[in-house]
Amino acid sequence: MHEDRIDTGRSETEQAIMDATLNALAKHGYADLSIQNIGTEFDKSTSLLYYHYENKDELLLAFLDYVIDLNIATIDPDADDPDAEIRKFVGYVLPPKDQPCEHSTPPGLDELDLFQRVIFELRTQALHNEDYREKFGEMESYMIETVSTLIEREMEAGNYREMDADMMAENLMAFLLRTLDMRVTQTRPESVEAMRKSVYFLLDHVMPIDGQPGDVATSNVDLDL
Amino acid sequence: MHEDRIDTGRSETEQAIMDATLNALAKHGYADLSIQNIGTEFDKSTSLLYYHYENKDELLLAFLDYVIDLNIATIDPDADDPDAEIRKFVGYVLPPKDQPCEHSTPPGLDELDLFQRVIFELRTQALHNEDYREKFGEMESYMIETVSTLIEREMEAGNYREMDADMMAENLMAFLLRTLDMRVTQTRPESVEAMRKSVYFLLDHVMPIDGQPGDVATSNVDLDL
Numbered sequence: 001m002h003e004d005r006i007d008t009g010r011s012e013t014e015q016a017i018m019d020a021t022l023n024a025l026a027k028h029g030y031a032d033l034s035i036q037n038i039g040t041e042f043d044k045s046t047s048l049l050y051y052h053y054e055n056k057d058e059l060l061l062a063f064l065d066y067v068i069d070l071n072i073a074t075i076d077p078d079a080d081d082p083d084a085e086i087r088k089f090v091g092y093v094l095p096p097k098d099q100p101c102e103h104s105t106p107p108g109l110d111e112l113d114l115f116q117r118v119i120f121e122l123r124t125q126a127l128h129n130e131d132y133r134e135k136f137g138e139m140e141s142y143m144i145e146t147v148s149t150l151i152e153r154e155m156e157a158g159n160y161r162e163m164d165a166d167m168m169a170e171n172l173m174a175f176l177l178r179t180l181d182m183r184v185t186q187t188r189p190e191s192v193e194a195m196r197k198s199v200y201f202l203l204d205h206v207m208p209i210d211g212q213p214g215d216v217a218t219s220n221v222d223l224d225l
Numbered sequence: 226m227h228e229d230r231i232d233t234g235r236s237e238t239e240q241a242i243m244d245a246t247l248n249a250l251a252k253h254g255y256a257d258l259s260i261q262n263i264g265t266e267f268d269k270s271t272s273l274l275y276y277h278y279e280n281k282d283e284l285l286l287a288f289l290d291y292v293i294d295l296n297i298a299t300i301d302p303d304a305d306d307p308d309a310e311i312r313k314f315v316g317y318v319l320p321p322k323d324q325p326c327e328h329s330t331p332p333g334l335d336e337l338d339l340f341q342r343v344i345f346e347l348r349t350q351a352l353h354n355e356d357y358r359e360k361f362g363e364m365e366s367y368m369i370e371t372v373s374t375l376i377e378r379e380m381e382a383g384n385y386r387e388m389d390a391d392m393m394a395e396n397l398m399a400f401l402l403r404t405l406d407m408r409v410t411q412t413r414p415e416s417v418e419a420m421r422k423s424v425y426f427l428l429d430h431v432m433p434i435d436g437q438p439g440d441v442a443t444s445n446v447d448l449d450l
Binding site: 140 | 256342349351392396403410422423
């Protein structure tokens with residue numbers, strides 16, 4: 001276990017089960033997941049899994065709750081420096097061009113790439129399963145609403161110009177989700193650079209009160225990104 | 226079969242197999258798909274499926290090629306009116322607020338919602354399968370590059386302001402893909418309205434030479450969307 005890993009309030013056994021589930025999902029994918037192959041990743045008895053969870057579906061919903069708690073820990077609406085908090089959150093998905101990679105991983109989440117692949121696949125289940133739809137909706141709404149709150153705090157502080165904070169948060173999130181999609185599926189790697197340019201144009205030029213307004217595609221600002 | 230359906234050059238039997246595959250995928254999902262349940266949706270003998278395709282994987286790749294051909298038919302880089310072509314393409318995913326629904330379905334694609342769900346699920350396979358990654362990459366690149374070409378044609382005609390056409394196409398596509406995601410997973414329906422506002426702000430206010438420049442979140446334009 002990582003010393004600096006995010007504390008989500010799970011017992012040591014529950015945490016070990018969550019780790020085993022992550023590894024089993026990464027290896028086998030959702031379609032081929034079984035309690036048996038989660039047990040293989042678990043260094044205690046497989047029967048302990050049944051003691052904690054009725055069946056695979058219940059275990060997976062507990063895993064989703066764990067993922068939600070981890071995601072909630074990546075952005076705090078009450079952070080001291082709202083702009084820095086937004087940039088830290090954005091940086092987990094899309095670090096600025098010259099930032100070393102080590103800075104872009106949340107503490108204790110060295111398995112970030114693994115998580116992103118697993119979450120991407122689980123999210124597909126929202127098509128068929130109301131529980132998944134609800135939990136993923138909860139997670140997305142928390143992130144978008146928190147970004148919006150942080151934007152509003154910087155507007156009130158006079159550091160950001162007047163804007164529709166909800167709309168800006170939705171735009172930032174659309175670019176971040178498109179980036180995550182590209183990182184995971186690798187269908188069109190060049191889109192990642194376009195999303196990076198778009199996101200940092202908003203953060204550096206559109207949102208700050210002393211920035212150059214406009215939009216990334218039509219602005220004449222020299223984009224040194 | 227629809228009289229006005231898009232001709233992708235498939236024989237009548239191939240077309241019937243593609244229809245059966247779409248219906249079987251919609252009913253059973255990727256994980257539980259089998260040649261048997263494609264056969265159930267097919268009004269000729271299941272053995273004919275094996276005559277045309279070696280196995281399920283080969284049939285699914287042929288289905289993906291069919292999906293790509295249908296998608297390519299939704300937007301034409303050589304259309305007479307590039308702005309109208311972009312709006313038609315956008316409207317398939319995100320019709321303007323007051324447009325009747327019937328106009329937002331490509332001819333012969335009454336099954337659009339079904340297709341979108343099926344494509345969303347198949348796309349997850351890009352995580353594990355190089356063939357899927359390549360085919361979905363090809364489809365996305367065609368759409369983004371075609372939107373970019375149409376934007377450039379309107380710039381040359383003096384109807385759009387000077388902009389980075391590739392960047393604008395990537396931004397439009399990020400908003401459209403986020404919308405599709407929301408339509409299919411329904412994790413956060415309110416994001417669809419935010420994406421509609423963002424897309425039509427670009428089309429109506431940012432791109433046209435006589436539009437009000439700025440961005441959707443900070444502009445003071447009265448957004449009558």
